[in-house]
């Protein structure tokens with residue numbers, strides 16, 4: 406059977422056995438990129454899933470399907486990769502996708518944080534997160550860190566988490582205090598309640614961590630709320646609750662000095678992700694390395710927003726012995742899938758490498774490969790999101806977070822190099838997405854119970870916020 410002659414009987418069987426922990430699913434005859442060096446890749450191979458987990462990967466596992474023991478999904482002409490991980494997105498802004506394609510950071514802050522964010526109701530948080538989540542699944546992202554710096558009340562946080570749970574994606578909810586406007590000052594203490602009420606079970610797809618802004622962000626936003634910033638108290642609080650930490654806006658001398666100080670005080674840990682990492686001192690880098698911290702590069706972000714030192718410090722990350730993860734940042738101004746991020750990073754680094762000899766620079770970057778950036782978007786993303794033991798590679802024992810990409814379509818055929826087809830391809834060829842063994846995208850379509858309702862919620866929320874803010878929405882501006 407090929408994709409073109411697929412019938413929905415298979416999908417019906419998959420869905421009717423969705424909660425069955427003994428259900429076997431055999432992904433058969435695809436090109437398998439495991440991102441697990443010990444397993445290697447398979448020009449043609451099978452993946453066997455039982456319940457929510459990968460139980461085997463090999464050249465031929467068809468015996469598992471004998472006598473109908475497994476549901477077989479034929480993947481002739483397709484590539485199988487681990488799910489992608491976005492390690493930093495401000496998902497609450499989902500209903501304002503692509504609103505500000507030309508904004509610099511001043512304009513972004515004015516519109517999103519000063520004007521719109523303070524007007525968000527809990528249902529607006531839900532709508533923004535839900536459309537971000539479904540868009541993520543659609544584009545092959547199975548794990549996403551939601552840096553939610555609009556947690557104005559406990560109800561805002563609950564609505565955010567509801568959206569992640571309803572979407573069925575693996576998410577890390579990282580609430581942070583809002584930057585402007587009225588709020589209940591429940592952050593960070595409300596994380597204690599959230600942990601008990603919403604995250605009691607270790608089996609949940611959605612988890613919790615603390616989001617904080619680097620002190621450098623506060624310096625650029627003199628009227629913002631200082632409560633949102635990284636501090637010894639914030640770190641102590643996170644550790645007391647056993648929560649990991651993501652720090653956004655890391656860049657420049659203020660951020661570097663802060664990392665040096667916190668590092669010297671022994672406050673930094675391997676559970677922390679530093680986002681952007683522009684223009685840091687060697688001493689600050691050494692504190693990140695010594696504490697075995699994680700780095701998230703948002704390769705499109707700083708340049709788009711016109712910030713100094715905006716080229717992602719890929720070479721620096723590699724030079725200090727780390728491997729970066731990748732992230733999108735905001736959907737209102739930036740490309741919103743991981744393929745764009747992979748290609749940005751690949752191109753930035755290879756441009757630097759190519760220009761090095763021309764510019765006679767002794768510190769010229771070295772070229773990286775398509776496989777490198779796929780590793781950043783899978784393995785390193787899962788690591789930064791604290792989930793490497795559960796996903797990031799197609800390793801037996803890990804959860805089945807899997808993306809299946811067609812390589813037999815007009816824009817990809819013939820299949821000559823699987824890594825190239827993935828990294829240089831785009832989201833349009835993503836056929837199936839599984840998260841913890843559940844089918845979340847099937848034959849090119851999101852599996853969600855009520856897409857019309859999503860459309861309505863998102864549009865109503867957008868319209869409401871535009872109306873009460875007085876923002877001049879002009880879609881052909």
Ligand SMILES: [Zn+2]
Pocket residue numbers: 493495552653654680734735
């Ligand atoms: Zn950010």
